[in-house]
Amino acid sequence: MERVTMADVAKEAGVSKSTVSQFLNKRYEYMGEETRRKIQQAITELGYQPNYLARSLKQKRTSMIGIIVANIKHRFSTEVSHAIEEYCYDADIQAIVCNADDDPVKEKKYIEMLMAKQVDGLIIFPTGKNIELYDSMIHAKYPVVFMDRKAGDINLPRIVSNNIESAYQAVEHFVKQGHTRISIVTQSLTITPRAERVEGYKRCLEDYQIDWNEDYVINNPISDLQEELEKMFSSNHPPTALLAGNDRVFLELLKFTKRKEMTIPDDFSLIVFDNIQYAAVSTPAVSTISQPAAEMGRKAAELLLKQIQKEPVEAKEHVYPCELVIRET
Amino acid sequence: MERVTMADVAKEAGVSKSTVSQFLNKRYEYMGEETRRKIQQAITELGYQPNYLARSLKQKRTSMIGIIVANIKHRFSTEVSHAIEEYCYDADIQAIVCNADDDPVKEKKYIEMLMAKQVDGLIIFPTGKNIELYDSMIHAKYPVVFMDRKAGDINLPRIVSNNIESAYQAVEHFVKQGHTRISIVTQSLTITPRAERVEGYKRCLEDYQIDWNEDYVINNPISDLQEELEKMFSSNHPPTALLAGNDRVFLELLKFTKRKEMTIPDDFSLIVFDNIQYAAVSTPAVSTISQPAAEMGRKAAELLLKQIQKEPVEAKEHVYPCELVIRET
DNA sequence: GTGAAAGCGCTAACAA
DNA sequence: TTGTTAGCGCTTTCAC
Numbered sequence: 001m002e003r004v005t006m007a008d009v010a011k012e013a014g015v016s017k018s019t020v021s022q023f024l025n026k027r028y029e030y031m032g033e034e035t036r037r038k039i040q041q042a043i044t045e046l047g048y049q050p051n052y053l054a055r056s057l058k059q060k061r062t063s064m065i066g067i068i069v070a071n072i073k074h075r076f077s078t079e080v081s082h083a084i085e086e087y088c089y090d091a092d093i094q095a096i097v098c099n100a101d102d103d104p105v106k107e108k109k110y111i112e113m114l115m116a117k118q119v120d121g122l123i124i125f126p127t128g129k130n131i132e133l134y135d136s137m138i139h140a141k142y143p144v145v146f147m148d149r150k151a152g153d154i155n156l157p158r159i160v161s162n163n164i165e166s167a168y169q170a171v172e173h174f175v176k177q178g179h180t181r182i183s184i185v186t187q188s189l190t191i192t193p194r195a196e197r198v199e200g201y202k203r204c205l206e207d208y209q210i211d212w213n214e215d216y217v218i219n220n221p222i223s224d225l226q227e228e229l230e231k232m233f234s235s236n237h238p239p240t241a242l243l244a245g246n247d248r249v250f251l252e253l254l255k256f257t258k259r260k261e262m263t264i265p266d267d268f269s270l271i272v273f274d275n276i277q278y279a280a281v282s283t284p285a286v287s288t289i290s291q292p293a294a295e296m297g298r299k300a301a302e303l304l305l306k307q308i309q310k311e312p313v314e315a316k317e318h319v320y321p322c323e324l325v326i327r328e329t
Numbered sequence: 330m331e332r333v334t335m336a337d338v339a340k341e342a343g344v345s346k347s348t349v350s351q352f353l354n355k356r357y358e359y360m361g362e363e364t365r366r367k368i369q370q371a372i373t374e375l376g377y378q379p380n381y382l383a384r385s386l387k388q389k390r391t392s393m394i395g396i397i398v399a400n401i402k403h404r405f406s407t408e409v410s411h412a413i414e415e416y417c418y419d420a421d422i423q424a425i426v427c428n429a430d431d432d433p434v435k436e437k438k439y440i441e442m443l444m445a446k447q448v449d450g451l452i453i454f455p456t457g458k459n460i461e462l463y464d465s466m467i468h469a470k471y472p473v474v475f476m477d478r479k480a481g482d483i484n485l486p487r488i489v490s491n492n493i494e495s496a497y498q499a500v501e502h503f504v505k506q507g508h509t510r511i512s513i514v515t516q517s518l519t520i521t522p523r524a525e526r527v528e529g530y531k532r533c534l535e536d537y538q539i540d541w542n543e544d545y546v547i548n549n550p551i552s553d554l555q556e557e558l559e560k561m562f563s564s565n566h567p568p569t570a571l572l573a574g575n576d577r578v579f580l581e582l583l584k585f586t587k588r589k590e591m592t593i594p595d596d597f598s599l600i601v602f603d604n605i606q607y608a609a610v611s612t613p614a615v616s617t618i619s620q621p622a623a624e625m626g627r628k629a630a631e632l633l634l635k636q637i638q639k640e641p642v643e644a645k646e647h648v649y650p651c652e653l654v655i656r657e658t
Numbered sequence: 659g660t661g662a663a664a665g666c667g668c669t670a671a672c673a674a
Numbered sequence: 675t676t677g678t679t680a681g682c683g684c685t686t687t688c689a690c
Binding site (some may be wrong): 015016017018019022031032035054056057058059060 | 679683
Binding site (some may be wrong): 003005006017021022025050051052056057058059 | 666667668669670
């Protein structure tokens, strides 16, 4: 681990550090052919590797951005992160993904750590609980984009799906198929998208004047879902159609139906939020509400990089429509 | 984005920079009660955030390690990475994941980038094609652990699964069930684990003196699999049992069976390498060969952190046995 | 107990 | 065209 520095290269090549620096930054314009050759040779000879840390300290940019996902186990998070990474790769920027695990304390810790590491900006799936911290970032004019969730009326650019409308559409599809006992199952309503999906669900039922029943609305931690499903399906009027709030809920549902020897769609119809990989290839296939995750990720990256380049970015909400993909085979 | 530096805090508190530095590093032993209070107050008042970049430059450690996964789309990679991250989190080290996308050029680029960023060490799923670079890392005594794949006889600690034995076991299971037309489907044999799985497959068939047929061995890029499967299954003697090399091959298989209206296990028996999420809950369930990904990740992290702490680490191979999970419901 | 000063490896004026 | 110089924000002896 003995380090070769620019000074070593300079000495070896018989030039000054600044000339080497010029060379490394490809400012060859005014550089003698001979000097260039000597420097190149010294570099290969010594096996010199530049130290970006020192450069970043000087330049006050690290060419890194941070992504703080709420929970890395959600497929949506990974799809979005992947799109962000790709976008950044083309701009020679590196994206670092941190998993807040739905924990505001961890979120705070990661935000502070990444800022201390001087990353140039942050894309956050906010837990919504660190209002003070969010405010201080705005105040410091630190580049930030919020993803997926609304957090108070924070004055930041943010990317969201049209959850209310999408849930509405899915339920409407069920209604038009003749279902009247329709359930929605999500994790706890601690974040806005889940609440919005329930909201869309309720609105649709009201619009179609369908008998309303709180027993059909489950919103509990993953660990409680088996029990809750059991309760719901053992009632006198089990649902005939079900909207699952995300991929993790879907997994729990599969677990449940397997245990109960039920089958989809014989025992109930299903639509799942999130474009799960196996939905299209499983038999029978599963209908989904697919969020344009890649597009949303790219937009977030674009808005962030603009801010980093000091271009003005409006602090508004960008709403992306989801696509209801009905699969019946 | 106006920065508050240690100098500002020092001035505000009426002490020197070094005292503030002591304070931040919790070396209060010889620090006056009053001084401490003043510094604390200045920090909160100014909203000071330390700059880890500067600290790292000085200390020559970044408390970051890099993970270079061969392909992030493999579930095994994400499971391993996750375990590494968790292990590091407890040691207050941050892990950065980069995706080489099975491309030696990208791998090289990422290795160099991470080293330039001065990460303290690297865990690599090697493509196996950058021998020179691997050698230079060994020579520089840079902390590295190899994961999943063997690359030449590189003199580094490495973590692998017992691929040959596991594939052997799976095939043996098929044989004992009475199958004689057994196929193995993997991606191209460019990396050691895949070749080893085919090796184990062949050995078992030989040991049981089962008629040997190259048509049952498919190893092609994902994009060619549909075509190859089509060829194999439309022959006079289609296989009755199949070993899928990983989760991505499994997905292609599902796509294929759906298209052909075949069902598993009616049309053929299946065992899949990798502990896929849906295997246990899908109906019918899918048998798997599950690699102890989390354990392997933790071990890799442990070996890397040891090296970083300058503890001696043997450059040997750590072999982890997989578990054959037969699911028949 | 606290401060002064040197320096980590690099960049960017400005001089030459 | 190249070199000199002064930092970037922090840590760390070593004086006081």
